[in-house]
Amino acid sequence: DAKTTQPNSMESNEEEPVHLPCNHSTISGTDYIHWYRQLPSQGPEYVIHGLTSNVNNRMASLAIAEDRKSSTLILHRATLRDAAVYYCILRDYNNNDMRFGAGTRLTVKP
Amino acid sequence: DAGVIQSPRHEVTEMGQEVTLRCKPISGHNSLFWYRQTMMRGLELLIYFNNNVPIDDSGMPEDRFSAKMPNASFSTLKIQPSEPRDSAVYFCASSLRRENEKLFFGSGTQLSVL
Numbered sequence: 171d172a173k174t175t176q177p178n179s180m181e182s183n184e185e186e187p188v189h190l191p192c193n194h195s196t197i198s199g200t201d202y203i204h205w206y207r208q209l210p211s212q213g214p215e216y217v218i219h220g221l222t223s224n225v226n227n228r229m230a231s232l233a234i235a236e237d238r239k240s241s242t243l244i245l246h247r248a249t250l251r252d253a254a255v256y257y258c259i260l261r262d263y264n265n266n267d268m269r270f271g272a273g274t275r276l277t278v279k280p
Numbered sequence: 281d282a283g284v285i286q287s288p289r290h291e292v293t294e295m296g297q298e299v300t301l302r303c304k305p306i307s308g309h310n311s312l313f314w315y316r317q318t319m320m321r322g323l324e325l326l327i328y329f330n331n332n333v334p335i336d337d338s339g340m341p342e343d344r345f346s347a348k349m350p351n352a353s354f355s356t357l358k359i360q361p362s363e364p365r366d367s368a369v370y371f372c373a374s375s376l377r378r379e380n381e382k383l384f385f386g387s388g389t390q391l392s393v394l
Contacts, residue, residue, distance in 0.1 A: 213371045213385030266311055267336055270323040
């Protein structure tokens with residue numbers, strides 16, 4: 171049972187902003203929204219997470235809809251190194267598990 | 281810290297053989313996760329431990345799979361007997377057992393069962 175829905179793939183040009191959408195219409199009040207990415211031939215790495223408010227860190231920004239049923243990961247200036255599969259995950263703070271969906275494969279064109 | 285360390289990086293074995301994958305979590309972390317990744321099924325959570333205790337093993341595919349965490353610095357995932365459909369990349373990850381602490385992943389073990 172997929173808790174999040176993401177596009178299979180997206181393309182971006184280098185040095186342009188990228189907006190990666192995620193729908194999570196069945197989100198509960200105890201679910202945090204997490205984003206991880208997986209570069210080729212590597213394990214996933216943490217990007218960002220949030221609950222209700224928008225979040226910023228050195229890697230990206232997370233914009234969360236007011237009703238929390240969707241969110242958007244924003245890469246402000248895509249580089250070739252940002253080409254990866256990006257996973258949007260709901261994680262209940264009462265549980266410790268982390269289950270990944272299919273993610274969005276981001277291609278960055280020079 | 282060296283990060284999460286998995287061994288071996290690559291394992292090639294024949295069907296029916298026993299396979300043991302190893303993981304050393306980041307020092308001080310008290311949650312450990314085992315994942316399997318294939319093209320067909322993506323990244324699947326197999327089992328996770330809190331304070332060395334298995335919490336949820338519902339993702340373990342069959343009785344042929346078993347995982348142990350004898351202490352805070354070591355975990356194993358064993359497949360016995362192995363089958364070709366077990367071929368995948370197996371990842372280990374660790375985190376602090378606090379609300380929504382991020383996971384740190386190892387580099388994975390590429391398993392090929394012939």
